[in-house]
Amino acid sequence: xxxxxxxxxxxxxxxxxxxxxxxxxxxxxxxxxxxxxxxxxxxxxxxxxxxxxxxxxxxxxxxxxxxxxxxxxxxxxxxxxxxxxxxxxxxxxxxxxxxxxxxxxxxxxxxxxxxxxxxxxxxxxxxxxxxxxxxxxxxxxxxxxxxxxxxxxxxxxxxxxxxxxxxxxxxxxxxxxxxxxxxxxxxxxxxxxxxxxxxxxxxxxxxxxxxxxxxxxxxxxxxxxxxxxxxxxxxxxxxxxxxxxxxxxxxxxxxxxxxxxxxxxxxxxxxxxxxxxxxxxxxxxxxxxxxxxxxxxxxxxxxxxxxxxxxxxxxxxxxxxxxxxxxxxxxxxxxxxxxxxxxxxxxxxxxxxxxxxxxxxxxxxxxxxxxxxxxxxxxxxxxxxxxxxxxxxxxxxxxxxxxxxxxxxxxxxxxxxxxxxxxxxxxxxxxxxxxxxxxxxxxxxxxxxxxxxxxxxxxxxxxxxxxxxxxxxxxxxxxxxxxxxxxxxxxxxxxxxxxxxxxxxxxxxxxxxxxxxxxx
Amino acid sequence: xxxxxxxxxxxxxxxxxxxxxxxxxxxxxxxxxxxxxxxxxxxxxxxxxxxxxxxxxxxxxxxxxxxxxxxxxxxxxxxxxxxxxxxxxxxxxxxxxxxxxxxxxxxxxxxxxxxxxxxxxxxxxxxxxxxxxxxxxxxxxxxxxxxxxxxxxxxxxxxxxxxxxxxxxxxxxxxxxxxxxxxxxxxxxxxxxxxxxxxxxxxxxxxxxxxxxxxxxxxxxxxxxxxxxxxxxxxxxxxxxxxxxxxxxxxxxx
Numbered sequence: 001x002x003x004x005x006x007x008x009x010x011x012x013x014x015x016x017x018x019x020x021x022x023x024x025x026x027x028x029x030x031x032x033x034x035x036x037x038x039x040x041x042x043x044x045x046x047x048x049x050x051x052x053x054x055x056x057x058x059x060x061x062x063x064x065x066x067x068x069x070x071x072x073x074x075x076x077x078x079x080x081x082x083x084x085x086x087x088x089x090x091x092x093x094x095x096x097x098x099x100x101x102x103x104x105x106x107x108x109x110x111x112x113x114x115x116x117x118x119x120x121x122x123x124x125x126x127x128x129x130x131x132x133x134x135x136x137x138x139x140x141x142x143x144x145x146x147x148x149x150x151x152x153x154x155x156x157x158x159x160x161x162x163x164x165x166x167x168x169x170x171x172x173x174x175x176x177x178x179x180x181x182x183x184x185x186x187x188x189x190x191x192x193x194x195x196x197x198x199x200x201x202x203x204x205x206x207x208x209x210x211x212x213x214x215x216x217x218x219x220x221x222x223x224x225x226x227x228x229x230x231x232x233x234x235x236x237x238x239x240x241x242x243x244x245x246x247x248x249x250x251x252x253x254x255x256x257x258x259x260x261x262x263x264x265x266x267x268x269x270x271x272x273x274x275x276x277x278x279x280x281x282x283x284x285x286x287x288x289x290x291x292x293x294x295x296x297x298x299x300x301x302x303x304x305x306x307x308x309x310x311x312x313x314x315x316x317x318x319x320x321x322x323x324x325x326x327x328x329x330x331x332x333x334x335x336x337x338x339x340x341x342x343x344x345x346x347x348x349x350x351x352x353x354x355x356x357x358x359x360x361x362x363x364x365x366x367x368x369x370x371x372x373x374x375x376x377x378x379x380x381x382x383x384x385x386x387x388x389x390x391x392x393x394x395x396x397x398x399x400x401x402x403x404x405x406x407x408x409x410x411x412x413x414x415x416x417x418x419x420x421x422x423x424x425x426x427x428x429x430x431x432x433x434x435x436x437x438x439x440x441x442x443x444x445x446x447x448x449x450x451x452x453x454x455x456x457x458x459x460x461x462x463x464x465x466x467x468x469x470x471x472x473x474x475x476x477x478x479x480x481x482x483x484x485x486x487x488x489x490x491x492x493x494x495x496x497x498x499x500x501x502x503x504x505x506x507x508x509x510x511x512x513x514x515x516x517x518x519x520x
Numbered sequence: 521x522x523x524x525x526x527x528x529x530x531x532x533x534x535x536x537x538x539x540x541x542x543x544x545x546x547x548x549x550x551x552x553x554x555x556x557x558x559x560x561x562x563x564x565x566x567x568x569x570x571x572x573x574x575x576x577x578x579x580x581x582x583x584x585x586x587x588x589x590x591x592x593x594x595x596x597x598x599x600x601x602x603x604x605x606x607x608x609x610x611x612x613x614x615x616x617x618x619x620x621x622x623x624x625x626x627x628x629x630x631x632x633x634x635x636x637x638x639x640x641x642x643x644x645x646x647x648x649x650x651x652x653x654x655x656x657x658x659x660x661x662x663x664x665x666x667x668x669x670x671x672x673x674x675x676x677x678x679x680x681x682x683x684x685x686x687x688x689x690x691x692x693x694x695x696x697x698x699x700x701x702x703x704x705x706x707x708x709x710x711x712x713x714x715x716x717x718x719x720x721x722x723x724x725x726x727x728x729x730x731x732x733x734x735x736x737x738x739x740x741x742x743x744x745x746x747x748x749x750x751x752x753x754x755x756x757x758x759x760x761x762x763x764x765x766x767x768x769x770x771x772x773x774x
Contacts, residue, residue: 302647484669
């Protein structure tokens with residue numbers, strides 16, 4: 001397994017700096033909540049649906065309390081107080097609040113101890129539902145099994161969820177193990193979650209609970225047919241990151257794209273907002289037994305893959321520490337990277353091998369997510385198919401886990417049904433033909449690949465030391481990742497960040513921290 | 521000798537008309553499905569259509585790779601394709617050109633607008649490192665290049681145009697579905713016109729599905745497709761801005 005002769009001491013030092021970096025940010029996280037976190041709390045209590053104007057009920061309730069400046073106590077405090085007084089169910093109470101027949105702030109206040117007890121009981125009951133979905137997944141996998149690593153991961157992106165379901169089933173029959181439904185562009189910047197099935201999206205569908213349900217059902221059906229549990233993936237990112245985590249946990253998604261910094265860097269979402277949101281979303285994902293995928297592969301679409309290889313590793317170590325803070329296990333961390341070196345580079349494939357093997361060895365227990373070439377795909381589909389083949393070879397040679405299939409028509413259009421078929425067919429061919437190759441090869445002592453991997457590791461650790469020194473927010477402002485610079489006060493969503501009062505009530509946090517790890 | 525009035529596809533013999541294509545039919549694979557694929561190919565004007573490969577790719581879909589001989593030829597005499605008319609300058613020549621004619625930096629805003637999340641194109645043209653060894657606009661001394669990234673709303677582009685007093689706007693549209701790129705591009709032009717900015721800036725669009733002709737049709741000054749580098753775009757910008765003669769040295773440099 002260990003082929004790179006990496007110094008464990010250097011790796012440990014990298015983890016130590018990454019932990020320091022995250023500890024600094026955690027102080028900010030612990031002191032704040034956000035409107036999205038508070039909406040997630042309401043969703044966890046079972047509140048669903050939209051008002052006559054199409055605004056989700058959870059938005060209506062949280063916005064009113066936010067405007068009144070009382071969210072520092074937590075939405076749970078106000079809402080549970082309301083439930084105690086009105087004896088209504090959470091959904092009924094939510095509807096009354098939005099219809100303005102009940103005003104939470106005008107109700108008499110029950111003593112805090114009583115509210116806390118009731119909130120705790122409600123939270124325990126809500127989490128039982130999520131635990132049930134998790135056990136359901138485990139039972140499915142125990143009876144059907146799942147795909148062999150590297151698992152074949154494909155995307156569907158028709159814009160119509162019913163068409164997506166058809167394409168997803170077709171892909172599973174062709175051999176796909178994981179299906180991601182591409183999210184329609186732009187959702188990450190919406191500060192609410194759309195409602196209902198999507199039939200007219202562009203380049204994808206919205207992440208909605210109805211869409212999750214439709215795909216889950218389709219994949220369960222086809223899973224029985226192909227005798228393999230098919231993983232469902234969606235995007236737990238953007239301004240509603242934690243709410244999507246709730247929906248995914250309730251509808252038994254298996255994989256969620258969920259990065260601690262992606263929204264900041266690539267969607268210009270405010271970092272103070274994102275850090276708090278990612279924490280709560282990962283508590284949920286952790287507790288639900290979901291595998292998260294991080295987005296370091298994206299760095300290489302803007303920055304150069306050879307020059308910036310170490311930023312990928314550094315970011316993975318930071319993402320890992322953020323996840324550990326939520327008590328996620330290593331086995332839940334699909335840390336991301338990509339095959340994005342310019343194909344004209346002499347020995348480019350050796351650089352790719354070095355990076356892929358490096359990530360594998362630094363995170364031996366994690367289901368590493370490996371992304372295909374995109375930046376240097378040209379429209380020459382024949383050459384593209386060969387580039388994807390080299391990517392497949394690299395993946396099986398270095399033991400990657402979640403293998404996102406390259407598609408020969410990348411850079412032309414979203415995949416056609418036969419594009420995906422050809423891609424699955426060739427990956428299956430390569431993986432089957434090279435099944436045992438990783439056990440048969442080693443890399444020459446002190447050779448190019450070992451040296452390159454050691455150099456990337458050293459540079460990553462130096463970068464982490466540097467970031468630990470100046471702080472992550474400052475590092476982001478200086479454009480350390482993907483050459484993109486973001487300031488702590490800039491970007492979208494800052495007005496949705498709330499300072500917690502000392503009486504802030506959210507029993508989900510301690511419960512999920514307790515349950516996430518032990519449950520796995 | 522190639523007959524320029526009647527050019528046909530070439531496989532291994534002049535005028536053999538050889539064409540390869542692949543497609544999927546939404547029906548289960550059967551001999552009838554194969555014959556259907558052959559007949560369909562024939563009806564496209566391909567003679568001696570031969571199904572080289574047929575495979576069921578799901579219970580309800582079958583995939584075909586077909587060869588046929590194109591019965592048509594095309595007259596290339598008299599075909600004119602609108603192309604961006606420009607003299608390609610080097611990076612240094614572009615910087616010199618701006619210095620000579622403007623006395624201040626050229627302000628350029630770039631963005632991949634609305635639905636599109638793919639920065640590959642705009643980055644290739646604007647980022648310092650550029651693409652394929654061709655440095656991007658950010659590396660030009662005399663260009664103040666602001667790359668707004670992906671999924672930028674048209675409103676934000678316009679805001680930025682005012683903010684940096686942009687001379688030119690570069691728009692990228694890479695991945696599209698159901699022609700949404702056309703909707704996006706039209707929206708920006710409409711908004712620029714409503715703001716009275718359209719004539720004050722040079723407006724350029726790029727992307728794999730963009731041609732100069734389409735760009736002109738949509739109201740842009742130029743369209744660039746694949747194999748375009750920063751120096752092509754910059755050469756066009758400086759020459760176009762000079763031609764329009766709207767250089768206004770009073771503009772501040774951002």
